[in-house]
Amino acid sequence: MNNDDFKEVPDNIQDNNGETTNNIDNTNDNKSNDYEDVCYICRRPESVAGKMIHIQPNLCICNDCMQKTFDSMSNGNFGNLGNLGNISNMDFGNMPNISMINLSDLTGGIPNSQKLKKKKPKEEKKVEPILDIHSIPAPHRIKASLDDYVVGQEHAKKVMSVAVYNHYKRVMADNKHKAQEENTTAKQASNKYDGVEIEKSNMLMIGPTGSGKTYLVKTLAKLLDVPLAITDATSLTEAGYIGDDIESVVSKLLAAADNDVERAEHGIIFIDEIDKLAKKRNANQRDVSGESVQQGMLKLLEGSEVEVPVGASSKNAMVPMTTVDTRNILFICGGAFPGLEDIIKERLNKEASIGFKADLKDKYDGDENLLMQATVDDIRKFGMIPEFIGRLPIMFSLEALTEDMLVKILKEPKNAIIKQYQKLLEMDEVRLEFDDDALYAIAKMAKEKKVGARALRAIIEDFMLDIMYEIPKDDNIGTVTITKDYVEKKGGPLIQMRGTPELADSQHV
Template identity: 70%
Template sequence: MSDNKDELEKEELKDVNSNETSKDNKEDDYEKICYVCRRPESKAGKMIDMPGGICVCTDCLQKSFNNFQNVGMNVNISEEELKNLLNMPGVHMMNPEDFIRNVPHKQKIKKKKADGEKTEPVIDINKIPAPHIIKEKLDDYVIGQEYAKKVMSVAVYNHYKRVATNTMDEIEIEKSNMLMIGPTGCGKTYLVKTLAKLLDVPLAITDATSLTEAGYIGDDIESVISKLLAAADNDVEKAETGIVFIDEIDKIAKKDTSRSRDVSGESVQQGMLKLLEGSEVEVPVGATSKNAMVPLATINTKNILFICGGAFPGLEDIIKERLNKQAAIGFMSDLSDKYDNDKNIIKNVTGDDLRKFGMIPEFLGRLPIVFTLDGLTEEMLVKILTDPKNAIIKQYQKLLELDEVKLEFTEDALKTIAGKAIEKKTGARALRAIIEEFMLDIMYEIPKDDHIGTVKITKEYINGTGGPIIGMRGQNCI
């Protein structure tokens, strides 16, 4: 018995030691940061460990010693005066306990590998999924938008081939940033979020609405890269091969009516030019704005793929105006209302239309791939309700399955829901609002009766002229 007890104690001690070792190794992956100037070890040099677990660089320590010497030479304070000063309200002596505020983990930067040290490539070219595989996975979640899915699959595949082969030969492949245009609720953001799940790369999604020119209230343009760094667990090398999706890009269009400085429009476009093209920028670590208490990291945006998306409301009118210029009186002329009922007129967009909308030419030049998404039809909305892996109907069926109730929808009911969604003109977002409305009473009443086994939603119930068909357990609803 004693031998077994000794062996168990040895194993427990071994586990504790291994856990401490792994914890130490994880901490060794991050750089120390000066508590005073907030510079990392790679910039400030060797750090000096102080009581309370804080670190100070030699420059800050030397400045402190110099200040002490100056005070000692020029200022003479008696013991009584010093005691009165320390007893003043709001003044107290600093103890080591006051410094036990280590730099948060989210503000620590991972160390870069030494030049001579062999490192594994950030992107393995053999593990990059082919475009058709990426598109097949997107098909499981996104209905329609075949052209958009094909463009995104090829662009992402080529981007990571470019990153993987960056130093293999003298041929330098240019970066292919993307601009996606489509009506609200057609799946722009959902496409990128789904792509983020499929690819094991850091991805940051942000809105352009909060961005302003540097020095004004709001997020600086560098905050976009700061979010990407946080998504990469503060690993600079990993963040430099990530993807950034900037939504609502149409909201930073140039405003002609305003005479004041356009700090959230054209100025933001100009500030993003170097970011899109590729440059080294200093970004705050663990925060969205630069200040004295936040460390900074230098990130090269050369290999970061930027995807911009927006609904561009009013762009259809600009396209119609351009296409209707040839309309005239006569037998061979075009009618002025020829394109009024064209739901996919956005496909005819050109660079001139976007410039007229308010996007500056330099900004558009750094987004070479421009593609559009189709407006959702009734048939597409019906498929969105039922086909994807996480379809809305499947979500409600799962909820009622937990109460041992089977939920069904008639074909006419699905078409009626799709028709109501088209009337709202908010795309796929309208589907959940409609379903939540008529499912409220069902989700409230079903748990009351344990004998209910099936519920069938009909067209009449959705239109408010009838009710759902309820079936008891052991029976089928008709």
């Protein structure tokens, strides 16, 4: 590097008008890039720090950091920057806060997972909102689509369909009002806007384990084509303690939206195991993972601007930050609430009396759907604070799965477990069939395990192991029929060889 090259550096950084220019940056103007540049030093995105100076194609520095660098050089022992002719006599070892860096070692740059997607220019933005009411399916169509994947739970699917439909109508109304304000004067906008603001319709879902809470939300998000973030409330703690901060649920949604803030602000966040945030009874220590988390989530559920890290789950100095508005994000909380049945029984048994026609205290002991009678007072007694419950206005319960529902789960949904195994054996040119008695035997065994639909795959994996292992050995096998005796380990499956019109063999596989 000679003296002339060093003199050109300030000219490339700032011109006479005070505007930043860079000749190296001009070479990348024609390159399409969906992500914002991030300063390599302070990690601020281009939308916050302003235009970047490209040191290398993948290495950017903002104006502030570059100015601080030159200020440190000018205030230290580096000498007068205007007198650059004596560069050979300068002492580079005594430069304050500056170390000579080999730029070839910094070719990696910052990964796209820690960058924000660029927003569309204003001139390219359309007046229509991102979510149009005409593109959102009607409640009956949403429920019909859920019926293809979820068996039973008619009340839950109906409640969710109406709540989601109303929520995105609310989003559409807000976007329409914003468009009016942008395209008309303030007086005209106030005349068109009637002042009615629709509140959020967050949901609280109660149901026993394995009843399909998470599966319902996943299917709903897939149907609406919106980003979905599923988080576990057991890992959340109050800020400053070991664990995930409350804002981490929003950062997961931003990651699911591919760091697109506008798309993330219309997504769905499902907080599972919400019952684990209940207030701890008779606790002498600070409840940093219970009541404190509930209080910290109040503003998040109601709607506020949250600063979250981009491409990371925790805040630190090396991760860029962005602001996400949670006002239009739909929050769905779910939990099994173990022990809530006892609170409901206590409330219902208060009416019990003495006499021939009196209700017995053990009347509700065998009721599997006792959670369907849960009220807000029951949830409050369980340990959820009233302020938290008030921000989840829609509360509903899921039914416990019966044997008939388990049989339907095995064979009716589009991605039923039986259809998955049939497709696996179909790749080996073998047809798999199940007797009705075998299906009811599987459902009975799953019912006894008391873990809901999760037990079905474990039971099928057990008796299908030998079949999946032995079938590929013999290319002459054409059909395998699962019988009740084979499920109960009292016999074997029915094997039909290729080209035989009737069952030719019955044996253990």
